[in-house]
Amino acid sequence: MSSTVDKVWATLEHLTDPEIPVVTLRELGILREVREGADGLEVVITPTYSGCPAMGQIEDDVRACLEQAGIGARVITQLAPAWTTDWMSDEAKEKLRKYGIAPPHHTPKDVSVVKFVRRAPAEPVACPLCGSTETTVTSQFGSTACKALYKCLSCQEPFDYFKPY
Amino acid sequence: MSTPIDYLLHLADNAVVLGQRNAEWCGHGPILEEDLALANVSLDLIGQARLLYQRAAEMMGGDATEDKLAYFRDAHQFRNYTLLELPHHGPLVGYAAADRDYATTIVRNFLYSALMVLVWDKLQQSKDAGLAAIAAKSLKEASYHLHHSRDWLVRLGDGTEESHARVQAAVNHLMPYTEEFWTTSPAEGSAVAAGVGIDVWALRPDWDAMVNEALEEATLTRPNFHGYVTEGKIGLHSEHLSYLLGEMQTLARAHPNATW
Ligand SMILES: [Zn+2]
Numbered sequence: 001m002s003s004t005v006d007k008v009w010a011t012l013e014h015l016t017d018p019e020i021p022v023v024t025l026r027e028l029g030i031l032r033e034v035r036e037g038a039d040g041l042e043v044v045i046t047p048t049y050s051g052c053p054a055m056g057q058i059e060d061d062v063r064a065c066l067e068q069a070g071i072g073a074r075v076i077t078q079l080a081p082a083w084t085t086d087w088m089s090d091e092a093k094e095k096l097r098k099y100g101i102a103p104p105h106h107t108p109k110d111v112s113v114v115k116f117v118r119r120a121p122a123e124p125v126a127c128p129l130c131g132s133t134e135t136t137v138t139s140q141f142g143s144t145a146c147k148a149l150y151k152c153l154s155c156q157e158p159f160d161y162f163k164p165y
Numbered sequence: 166m167s168t169p170i171d172y173l174l175h176l177a178d179n180a181v182v183l184g185q186r187n188a189e190w191c192g193h194g195p196i197l198e199e200d201l202a203l204a205n206v207s208l209d210l211i212g213q214a215r216l217l218y219q220r221a222a223e224m225m226g227g228d229a230t231e232d233k234l235a236y237f238r239d240a241h242q243f244r245n246y247t248l249l250e251l252p253h254h255g256p257l258v259g260y261a262a263a264d265r266d267y268a269t270t271i272v273r274n275f276l277y278s279a280l281m282v283l284v285w286d287k288l289q290q291s292k293d294a295g296l297a298a299i300a301a302k303s304l305k306e307a308s309y310h311l312h313h314s315r316d317w318l319v320r321l322g323d324g325t326e327e328s329h330a331r332v333q334a335a336v337n338h339l340m341p342y343t344e345e346f347w348t349t350s351p352a353e354g355s356a357v358a359a360g361v362g363i364d365v366w367a368l369r370p371d372w373d374a375m376v377n378e379a380l381e382e383a384t385l386t387r388p389n390f391h392g393y394v395t396e397g398k399i400g401l402h403s404e405h406l407s408y409l410l411g412e413m414q415t416l417a418r419a420h421p422n423a424t425w
Contacts, residue, residue: 050302051212079216080298082305139198140313141205149198165305
């Protein structure tokens, strides 16, 4: 039985994020689980931001990939536990950096909501191009909801920062 | 544990109505970065509304769908706060028109997201596991909305004479509408009794602290409140909601079941 599950993982391994094609759905933590359900195989995906327009595309990609491989499996969207950028592997974060996107810091832990909101900006975001931490935020929302727009004060280049979620 | 449908609709309608309002800036933002920011905030809000409508439709059963709830209910069936349906400018006489005012947009988003970080935080412990899951996601998004609007509140308030005057006028105009946050609607009452909703009144000290602190940093004054408390969340709306829905619903009603 587990060999079937392994086969599904292997089949879906090459699927990447439609907007960030250097990282796979597994590395991003969107592809959560492959399991034997009561009615057959189930592939579990979890949405990133509630309104992420890429989710429809991602679900279609997973379905098409399974179909092409002749695998009959249901695709299930599951909200809990809520997706977090903390699920991203170090390897995936390195790929993001090389692609020109500053990878997310860890989300703050054990901070009450009110305090979190009041807190000054946390650790500096390093420029993915020159590594300088002399950077400044241009806008908290960039090309997509998951990214903020930054500018490097050392090399002057603008860049995206994948926000902790 | 099942949540009263009206409670889910209250949360969903809040998100969809503000999402639609903010989206009016798409292509018209005061600067490119803010155009993108508001569009992204709208995407989050409409995404939250979809999850909540899906949950409500699932509980209603029959032929209920998220689209029917969003596009085929009329103004009196909407359960959003009146604050969220107001246009992006101050009050005017009936026949007057005004340009959109970004200070009004920022103040509204600030007042609402300061409430919602508290609401979603508490709803993570709802006995309705489906609602708790939506709350956990929405909290992360609302925190970013609050950061964004609070930053701009301070920049505009502590900015130029013109920006200070406009953002103070927006605070004076909108603050009275927040009184609606603290009354208890029948849907909220039964959600609390069932252990699935939260008692908003208990959130007020934290909300006041957040708002007062931000206003102070922005060199703005909080107006004293006295007067009428709006009742959008029980379906009694201002004249503005029907116009907003007219625009939002026209395509779905003109071409039912259209796909592309
Ligand atoms: Zn640099």
